Amino acid sequence: MSAPEASTPPKPKGKKLIIIIAAVLLVVAGGAGWFMFGRHAAEEGDEAPVAHSSKPKAPPVFLPVDNMVVNLADPGGDRYAQIGVTIEVVDLKTSDQVKAYMPSVRSAILMLVSQRTSEELLSKDGKAKLSRDILREISHPLGYTVEDDEDDHADDKPKAKSQRRAKAGPPNPINNVLFTSFIVQ
Template identity: 40%
Template sequence: MKADAKAEAAPPAGGGKKKLIIILTAVLVLALAGGAGAWFMLHGDSGDEHSEEAKPNKKAKKPAKKAGPPVYIPVDQFTVNLQPENGDQYLQLAITLQASSLEESEVIKTNMPKVRSRILLLLSSKHASEINTPEGKQQLSKDIMEAVNLPFENGGEPQEVSEVLFTAFIIQ
C-alpha cells in the first residue's frame, strides 16, 4: 500500500511543461508584435495621407513628380510696346517654357491667361536698351521665369519652370 500512497501524493507531471509553453508562446507573440511594429515604423504607410484628407484646413501637398524628360510648353507670340527711349519701339517675342513634368505643364496650360498677362506686364515695362544685349536677354529670361513660377492662387504652390527659351526675338 505504500506504493499507492506515494502515487496519490505526487503532483501531476506536466504542470510545469504547460507553464513553460505558455511563457514561451507569450514571449514569441510579443517579439513578433515588436518586430512588426518596428517594420511598419521604418517601411510601412503611416496613414498620414488618410488623416490629411479628413482635415479640410490642411493645405494639400502636390503629389511627388516622377523624374523624366523635360516638358516644353510653347507660348503664343507676344507683341508689346516697349518703354519709350528714342521714339516708339516694340518687341515681338516668342518663347517656350521648360517644365519638370507633364502634371506641371498641365497646370501651366490651364492657367495660360495668367501666364500671358504676367509676361505682357513684364515685357511692356522694359526699355529696348535693357534687353537687346545677350546679358539683357538672359536677365529677361530670368525675370520671365520668376513671374511664371509665382503661385497662381494665394497660398498656392509655385510652378516649377526651369528655363525660358526664346524662339523669336525682334525689337523695332
C-alpha cells in the same frame, strides 16, 4: 635504438602539420578579409550608379506660348518687340498646371517686356534678366518663389544663399524660360 628513432620522425611531422595549418589559416583569413573588404568596396562603388540608373531621367516637356508683340518703354513709344517664349517644365502634370494659368502667364510676360527699353532687351544680360523675371512670374501661381540674384548685395550673397538652402522646399518644376523668337524694332 628503435625508440629514439621513432620519437624523432613525429617531431618534424608535427612541425610540418602546424606550419601547414597556419598557412591554410592565413590563406583562409586573407581570402575572407579580401572577400569582406573587396565586397564592401564594390558595394560602395555600385551604390551611386544604381541610384542614378534606378530612376531614369524623363525628358523635359516644352510648353510654347504664342508669340506676342509688345510696345517698349523707349522714349517716344515708337519701339516694339515681338517675342516668342517656350517654357521648359519637368513633366506633363506641370505643363497642365501652367496651361491653367496661361492668361496670367501671358499677361505677366507682356507687363515685364513692356517695362524694358530696346537697349535693355538687345543685350545678352537684359535677355537673361527678362528670362529670370518671367520664370519668377510663372512660378508664383504654382506656389514657388524664385529669388532674384541681382537684389542680393555682394556682401550678403553667402548669407542669402545659405538662407535659401534652409528654406528650400521641393524643387521648382519649371526648369527654364526659352526665347524662340526675339525681334526688337
